[in-house]
Amino acid sequence: QKEVEQDPGPLSVPEGAIVSLNCTYSNSAFQYFMWYRQYSRKGPELLMYTYSSGNKEDGRFTAQVDKSSKYISLFIRDSQPSDSATYLCAMRDSSASKIIFGSGTRLSIRP
């Protein structure tokens, strides 16, 4: 079983739709959860950071962590064509220095 699983997509939705992106993980020691956005041939750009379980909102983005189900989500409201990118979930446990990435979900917002 992979440590972090993420549906690669591609996911295509119309402009203005609510987008839901998800990851599951197997390591119960993960405590720090991040979402990155990556445009083609560019570096990952940090979008959201959440510690342990709960919700966090930043503008049109909401991150949710459910540690009991080992499941994290990123919601994008009022999606825009500029949101078209690959979205990477990432996580870390407190004893390790590195973060582990999911494989990324390719998202396309249709005008």
Place this chain on the structure above:
Amino acid sequence: EPEVTQTPSHQVTQMGQEVILRCVPISNHLYFYWYRQILGQKVEFLVSFYNNEISEKSEIFDDQFSVERPDGSNFTLKIRSTKLEDSAMYFCASRSGSENTIYFGEGSWLTVV
């Protein structure tokens, strides 16, 4: 806004040649990382560096790879004898001692021919 900078942005090298990729992490950050991403694949951890030594490395980071922090600002990744399968985007990243988030540079695209 502070950022991680990487050079070169793109390098083409012949198989068997040595390559050095350079990074300037965000100043006052204490943890430094190299990741790589083969085209179309996931971002993979290579190595982390803290307090002037390697703190963690993956199985990808074999004897062909080395890292160095030669001065107070630069962080380098050296590949001693490049192979075709080393062709990838290499990302440098850094983290402060008080935050849990890692910030990435724009990457160095390495093509081995």
